[in-house]
Amino acid sequence: MSTVPVLTVENLAVAYQTRGGDVQAIRDISFEIARAQTFGLVGESGCGKSTTAWAILNFLGPNGAVKRGRIQFQGQDLLGRTAEELRRLRGDQIAMVYQDPMQALNPSVRIGEQMKEVLTVHRGLSDVAATRRCVAMLERVYMPDPEDILRRYPHQLSGGQQQRVVIATALLNNPALLIMDEPTTALDVTVEAAVLDLIAELRRDFDTAILLITHNLGVIARTCDQVGVMYAGELVERAAVADLFADPQHPYTQGLLRALPRLGADKADSVLYPIRGRVPLPGNRPSGCLFAPRCDYAQELCRAERPALRLLPNGAWVRCHFAEEIDPAAWVPRDDFVPPRPQPAASDSPPILTANGLKKYYSLPGNSLRDILGLGEKRFVHALENATFAVLRGTTLGVVGESGSGKSTLVKTLIGLEASSGGEASFLGFDLTGDLSGRDTALIRELQMVFQNPDATMNPAYTVGYQLARPMRRLGIVPRSQIRAEVVRLLESVRLGENYLDRLPRQLSGGEKQRIGIARALASRPELVLCDEPVSALDVSVQAALLNLLLDVQREYGTTLIFIAHDLSAVRYISDQVAVMYLGEIVDIGPAEAIFAPPYHPYTEALLSAIPSPDPLARQQRIRLAGPVPSAVNPPGGCRFHTRCPRRELLPDGGRICATDIPPWRDADDGHRILCHIPLETLRALPPVGAAPTATSD
């Protein structure tokens, strides 16, 4: 009927009042979203993505205000209205889904009460009618047993289920516009895939316009029609999804795409190019083009004059003076960029770490009287079961799996934060089965760790220099007189300068903090560094720089790495060997290129097909795992994966054997081992997962 967009944002500018004066968070944001269309906003953290969403919802907080511009929802202005007018106008027509489902749900109220509230308060429906609609909506988002879900509390649901509940609640009133702020960032890749499928399907069925905010270009490619790339509070490029990925116009977009590890890429034949520098803070933005200080094409004009968002002949909007002249194909890295030169993995080097049947059980306190008296049967969480692997000196072992698969337990057991419950592990002749208190200093020196969240693992009160010097003092690496020089050398090896010595952690950016984290792990010149999700919390461009840094460090010091990540592309990029874990067990282990090519373990195959590929044209197989990860207290018998395995029916008898017998290790070539009942020939015959172009090479 009408072709008016559902949402129109025109020249929007938002500023926050601070003691130091107004800080302009975003400016000149313009876009529109048509009915049943998804518009993606992508950019690094601090670029103003969420501020844009909050401005639409008038949710800016007491110190935020829209300074300029227009926001029109279904042809009516949202700005300059009283709260009551706004409530009526917006009413139940705009809904929002936040990043963390646990924060959107009230932990002390049952799911049913929270969902029904939407209908009973907004629509005045009776309790019975509201319940009926909630059940129907939960069924719509594929929640098993919806009546039961309504009676539960949020903590009794898994993360993916919680997010489904939040999405279902948002859709209860059939909104015309749905704003989703990083809806899948907190979820596992397999759950993320299912939620993204759901979003696409719901958009079709409900004709809802969606504003999707994410930092993940893969998510954008999979779900959106139009994308806006934000940088430092401005929209620098706006285009159709296919055009953006095929032919990015703005140097920032090009940089983001170059910094992204692709699933098929490994460290030998591809290089990640980080974007140098960092996003300028709102109070500190340059006067010309905001991206000029980081841009490889910047010229005099860029520093002097701010470019306007203009329409290019191919239909893309871009904020760059020289968009027509820039050819991304002709791009060469700057002279000061040294590509990491990974050393070829020497397959004949001796194993530095071997684990044989390593186990870790956590005992579970019961709460019956018998348990308290110690008479009850002891129950255990089987967090790590029979881990058997060897890591060769100077190579990287990548460990992947969903959350709860035992990746972190493996690392904690190795480093000694937890004593193992059984099995053997030896490292350079040391026994690794006990916990840290019983370990020799010499062992501690050789075995170090990089943590996921640098904020939580650095003491905010100590300077960088002190924090780096501490392990040297404690472990007696260098004489006291040389500590300062050694710290400076370390800082340089992580590409930071001597001027960082006296800084405090709060004066560093996220990427810099993680560099310090790596430097601290290297301070004792260890043989083996365990990295637990070291790049997961970082932006794409910074992540690329850190992956490169790890490769460089490995080459310089010959360090062996164990690298945990849930991002399979990053693992593929950095690892020589990869172990895939499921429910505490290693199910698939071998050289990286073998893991990412057929024959796949069915679980690996599902993980690979779940990754949102940053290429809108890639035709990925859709293998979705049903149901949540089973409990590790009572892991399924036989093959632990049999309850969710999508390939089980390939076996005769519907795979009854999977439920009863523990599967054998099957040896594919060159050290690739798969824990599965399905014969290798059958697994080989499966088609390669579309996103891995190398898959057909063997």
Added chain:
Amino acid sequence: MLVRDCMTRHPIMAPPTMLATEAQHLMHENDIRHLPVVGDGKRLLGLVDRMSFALDPGALPSLDLWEITRHLSRLSVMDVMTPADSVATIPPDHSVERAARYMTEHGLSCLPVVEEEAVVGLLTKADLLNAFQVLLGLPAEGVRVTMRMPDQPGEFAKLTAVLGRQSWGVMGMGTFPTPRREGFYDAVVKICGVGVDEVLAVLSQVTGQEVVDIREVV
């Protein structure tokens, strides 16, 4: 095809407190002819169309320009709308043809689609005309052929059997009793991926049926 499949979802709606002038502006800006007025929970309160804004001279004490202006500036949507109890509505799970019949019988140009007391969409004449185009396969290119067949069971099966043998894809279809000829039915079929001559050659072989019209349409 049901009402829910061809209605306009998420129509622009107005709160009852909106000024009539504002509503007029909104309808003009968005080029729409009907504006449902809804209260909390999208409950239908009334419907505004362009006729609603016609000035009722009886409501004015005089035809003085200021008098008219004052009257207009106070007028809210509530005052001019057709109240909900005299607005005909339709649930989303009714068939399109039934909706169309209802609209023609009662001379309506728009039906708010209401489910559980909430307005979920709007069905207008334009939506029905759109549905009509889609049914006959207009958006895609192909050959549009009209076959005339006797009104008896098995005739249509003959046609589909031929289409099936040729593995031709059908994008749109409609049948209706032939006007002014008792005992015959016309079937309009839109076929894609073939030429007019080919279709004519094959379909003219169907016994007992006649190609009444054939054209390549876009």
